[in-house]
Amino acid sequence: MNIIVLVKQVPNTTNIKLDPKTGNLIREGLESIMNPDDLHALEAAVKIKDKTGGKVIAVSMGPPQAVDVLTQAMGMGADKAFLLSDRAFSGADTWATSYTLSKGIEKIKDYDLIICGHQAIDGDTAQIGPQVADWLDIAQATYVNDIESVDENEIVVKRRLEHGFERVACKMPVLLTVISELNEPRYPHMGQLISACEQKAPIKVWNAADIGVKTIEVGLEGSNTHVIKTFTPNFKRQNELLEGSNKEVVSDLIDRLKKSDTTIAYRL
Amino acid sequence: MTIWIIEDKCDGCRRCIKACPYEGIEIKDGIASVTERCTSCGACIEACKKKNAIESDIEPRKIPDFSDRQGVWVFAEQTDGKLARVCLELLGKAQDLAKDMGHKVSAVLLGKDVSHLIQTLHDHGAQNVYLVEDDLLKNFRTIAYTNVIEDLVLTYKPNILLMGATALGRDLAPRVSRRVGTGLTADCTQLAIDPDEKLMFQTRPAFGGNVMATIACKYASPQMATVRPGVMEAAPCKLENPTLIRHKISLKEQDIRTKILERVTQKKPGTDIIDANVIVAGGRGVNGEQGFAMLKELADILGGELACTRLIIEQGILPHDAQVGQTGKTIRPEIYIACGISGAVQHTAGMTGSRYIIAINNDPLAPIFKLANWGIVGDVHEIVPEFIKQLSCGGAS
Ligand SMILES: Cc1cc2nc3c(=O)[nH]c(=O)nc-3n(C[C@H](O)[C@H](O)[C@H](O)COP(=O)(O)OP(=O)(O)OC[C@H]3O[C@@H](n4cnc5c(N)ncnc54)[C@H](O)[C@@H]3O)c2cc1C
Ligand SMILES: Cc1cc2nc3c(=O)[nH]c(=O)nc-3n(C[C@H](O)[C@H](O)[C@H](O)COP(=O)(O)OP(=O)(O)OC[C@H]3O[C@@H](n4cnc5c(N)ncnc54)[C@H](O)[C@@H]3O)c2cc1C
Numbered sequence: 234m235n236i237i238v239l240v241k242q243v244p245n246t247t248n249i250k251l252d253p254k255t256g257n258l259i260r261e262g263l264e265s266i267m268n269p270d271d272l273h274a275l276e277a278a279v280k281i282k283d284k285t286g287g288k289v290i291a292v293s294m295g296p297p298q299a300v301d302v303l304t305q306a307m308g309m310g311a312d313k314a315f316l317l318s319d320r321a322f323s324g325a326d327t328w329a330t331s332y333t334l335s336k337g338i339e340k341i342k343d344y345d346l347i348i349c350g351h352q353a354i355d356g357d358t359a360q361i362g363p364q365v366a367d368w369l370d371i372a373q374a375t376y377v378n379d380i381e382s383v384d385e386n387e388i389v390v391k392r393r394l395e396h397g398f399e400r401v402a403c404k405m406p407v408l409l410t411v412i413s414e415l416n417e418p419r420y421p422h423m424g425q426l427i428s429a430c431e432q433k434a435p436i437k438v439w440n441a442a443d444i445g446v447k448t449i450e451v452g453l454e455g456s457n458t459h460v461i462k463t464f465t466p467n468f469k470r471q472n473e474l475l476e477g478s479n480k481e482v483v484s485d486l487i488d489r490l491k492k493s494d495t496t497i498a499y500r501l
Numbered sequence: 502m503t504i505w506i507i508e509d510k511c512d513g514c515r516r517c518i519k520a521c522p523y524e525g526i527e528i529k530d531g532i533a534s535v536t537e538r539c540t541s542c543g544a545c546i547e548a549c550k551k552k553n554a555i556e557s558d559i560e561p562r563k564i565p566d567f568s569d570r571q572g573v574w575v576f577a578e579q580t581d582g583k584l585a586r587v588c589l590e591l592l593g594k595a596q597d598l599a600k601d602m603g604h605k606v607s608a609v610l611l612g613k614d615v616s617h618l619i620q621t622l623h624d625h626g627a628q629n630v631y632l633v634e635d636d637l638l639k640n641f642r643t644i645a646y647t648n649v650i651e652d653l654v655l656t657y658k659p660n661i662l663l664m665g666a667t668a669l670g671r672d673l674a675p676r677v678s679r680r681v682g683t684g685l686t687a688d689c690t691q692l693a694i695d696p697d698e699k700l701m702f703q704t705r706p707a708f709g710g711n712v713m714a715t716i717a718c719k720y721a722s723p724q725m726a727t728v729r730p731g732v733m734e735a736a737p738c739k740l741e742n743p744t745l746i747r748h749k750i751s752l753k754e755q756d757i758r759t760k761i762l763e764r765v766t767q768k769k770p771g772t773d774i775i776d777a778n779v780i781v782a783g784g785r786g787v788n789g790e791q792g793f794a795m796l797k798e799l800a801d802i803l804g805g806e807l808a809c810t811r812l813i814i815e816q817g818i819l820p821h822d823a824q825v826g827q828t829g830k831t832i833r834p835e836i837y838i839a840c841g842i843s844g845a846v847q848h849t850a851g852m853t854g855s856r857y858i859i860a861i862n863n864d865p866l867a868p869i870f871k872l873a874n875w876g877i878v879g880d881v882h883e884i885v886p887e888f889i890k891q892l893s894c895g896g897a898s
Contacts, residue, residue, distance in 0.1 A: 244708075296537075323538075323540045324523065324540025324541070324542055326684060327675065327684075327685065327687075328678070328679065328683075328684055328685075328721075331679065354708075355707065355708055356707060357687065357688065357705075357706070357707045357708070358675075358685075358687035358688070359671050359675075359687065360671075360674075360675035360678075360685055360687055361675075362675075363643070363672060363673075363674075363675035363676040363679070364675045364676065364678070364679040366676065367647070367675075367676045367679040367680055368679060371758075372643075372644065372758035372759050373643055373672070373676065374759065375668075375671070375672045376668055376672070389762065392668075393668070394668045394669075394764075395667060395668050395822065396766050396767065396822070397764065397765045397766040397767040398764075398765055398767070399761055399763070399764045399765070400761070400762040400763040400764075400765075401759050401760065401761055401762065402759065402760045402762055403758060403759045403760075404758040404759070407758075452540065453540045453541060453542050454562070456684070457682075457683055457684030457718050457720055457721040458684035458685070458686055458716050458717070458718045459542065459716065459717060459718075459719065460522040460542075460544075460714050460715070460716055461544075461702065461715045461716065461717050462520070462522070462544075462714070462715050463522045463707075463712050463713065463714045463715075464712075464713050464715075465712065465713070470858065470872060470873060470874045471874050471875075472870060472871060472872075472873060472874075472876065473874065473875050473876065474865070474870065474875075474876045474877075474878060475875055475876065475877050479879060479883055479884055479887045480887060480891075482877050482879070482884070483877075483884060483887045483888050483891050484891060486859065486875060486877065486888070487888075487891055487892065489875060490836070490857075493836075493857060494856075495778070495835040495836060495856065495857065496778055496835060497778060497779055497803060497804060497805075497835065497836065500803075500804065501892065
């Protein structure tokens with residue numbers, strides 16, 4: 234069984250710093266990492282491969298330095314990797330990104346299963362998976378937190394929903410988007426990393442011409458949505474610290490709640 | 502496609518840097534300089550209009566004529582014949598948008614035996630209800646729903662299509678947007694009509710809530726967005742001559758390609774935190790199960806519900822659906838009491854819409870105080886019992 238895993242390189246937003254003066258995001262010095270959900274996607278793919286045989290192929294769209302996440306993917310057990318990279322791909326919304334990825338996948342051609350992360354921690358849209366599935370005209374299952382069984386014809390997965398979960402059987406080929414509950418990703422294996430680096434051209438780079446897309450169909454120009462402005466959220470409140478003994482501050486607080494325009498004001 | 506700086510016109514005012522969504526421009530030796538990250542989007546040119554120090558060879562893209570696209574549509578998400586609350590919230594917002602555009606509000610209802618929901622949709626602002634009923638639509642399945650909505654959009658040509666950013670909406674909306682050939686803005690918290698171009702400005706958090714982005718979809722139609730539950734307000738209203746439009750489409754089981762084997766609702770006691778007026782939320786500063794039992798007592802007295810940060814979920818103290826934040830729920834109760842919560846952005850992303858925020862924390866520098874209306878610096882294990890005591894004996898002594 235051949236499994237394609239989509240991996241994205243993202244800035245590590247967990248230790249994000251804001252400029253104290255402007256309140257803007259400081260991107261300088263932010264380390265780049267593999268999108269956390271994608272680690273789980275890779276882990277799931279390698280686990281399936283261990284059972285069924287076949288190949289795991291990692292695909293990423295991004296700038297040349299995104300090759301790092303593909304190397305990491307190979308260290309985790311991917312057999313091959315493709316980087317879709319072209320100046321023309323930059324500034325893409327999810328429409329153009331999913332189109333580019335699906336053209337790359339069509340060129341790879343031989344796949345039974347595509348696994349991607351549920352959501353990237355930078356763009357945060359969770360739209361790429363379903364859109365790629367629709368470009369390729371295959372089934373999808375999102376929010377996957379368990380893979381129960383898989384063979385050439387069918388995969389059975391569990392999907393986390395707001396109020397519980399759902400078990401779904403999907404006809405292959407299918408695209409899954411996975412959440413972190415699914416598994417515990419392995420650490421990259423040093424030997425595999427070294428052999429990934431030593432192999433001749435283990436990671437192929439394809440540009441727009443290679444995957445057969447026109448530059449006006451991709452990147453910023455091929456996008457339907459455009460970012461008009463970005464700003465730092467500003468939440469203004471009084472920020473009053475209540476002072477006094479515990480007894481005093483609590484009674485002060487209750488007084489304020491009694492005077493507030495809320496439905497519970499009357500209950501107090 | 503390139504962008505360049507006319508060096509003697511640039512005075513290093515940094516307006517372009519502020520305008521650039523991609524950090525594609527920086528200041529070098531006192532003047533602007535284009536970096537590798539530039540995507541030639543042209544935002545800097547707009548910002549530098551007065552000084553004209555930035556030029557490019559970008560040809561302006563043609564905006565197609567969408568004047569035949571009429572109506573603000575809301576997808577009426579339902580499960581087992583019960584409407585998702587977000588759909589009524591969206592109908593509330595849709596009324597404002599439709600007014601600003603001179604359009605009508607419609608709801609799109611799919612399912613089997615769901616006609617009892619039609620009146621509720623009308624009563625919350627849907628002038629038209631498009632109803633598609635079919636055995637194969639009984640339970641939500643992505644491809645079936647996508648095929649139906651595609652047919653509706655192509656037939657009736659709406660200008661705007663909104664869906665809730667629920668698990669269902671975030672599964673369905675991207676697939677629909679791809680199918681009908683349009684853009685999609687994810688998980689919006691604000692929607693407004695730009696008075697000049699009558700475009701819908703869609704604002705959403707990105708980078709884990711650290712950045713807000715305003716996005717528009719000029720070149721494709723309909724303008725589509727998913728909207729976070731809990732951020733818009735429902736607006737019940739009385740409409741004259743509401744209309745029901747029944748639409749038929751033939752679906753085939755083999756096209757749908759997925760089969761639901763089982764759906765399990767994990768019922769938890771109490772109401773959903775999304776519906777609660779008062780939330781008592783705890784973080785790592787609260788001492789384990791015992792501490793949360795204390796918070797529960799407070800919540801009960803206030804008629805509220807218990808919520809928490811992700812760390813508490815990870816410790817297994819409360820179930821996943823009590824988590825507030827970026828990867829949890831977005832709530833806007835009347836009163837949010839944050840106990841022993843530091844105020845990490847991933848958490849606050851889900852609660853800043855609360856009417857009143859009260860913070861109790863022993864660290865006066867905890868970021869949560871910056872968000873709070875009222876803060877108490879102190880140990881939760883002393884403050885909360887005092888709170889309970891005073892409330893139980895009918896107010897302050
Ligand atoms: C502030 C901001 C806001 C934005 N808002 C929107 C918006 O509302 N609508 C919109 O259409 N675009 C938006 N974009 C653009 C969007 O971020 C990009 O299109 C991005 O390339 C893909 O979206 P994502 O990061 O949200 O991915 P998600 O859909 O969240 O990613 C899910 C999974 O898809 C796979 N994947 C995603 N990108 C790649 C990739 N480049 N290579 C390989 N696999 C990948 C990964 O497996 C990932 O885990 C925004 C960009 C910014 C900077
Ligand atoms: C991708 C991603 C997504 C995330 N999503 C979410 C999410 O959806 N929701 C979420 O909540 N988190 C989320 N997180 C985690 C988030 O970053 C924070 O780690 C978390 O919110 C912090 O929880 P906390 O406030 O309980 O703990 P801490 O940050 O440890 O804060 C504990 C606070 O309690 C105070 N305290 C300690 N003892 C006492 C006492 N006796 N009395 C009073 N105060 C006391 C301390 O001063 C401190 O301020 C996410 C993280 C990542 C990376």
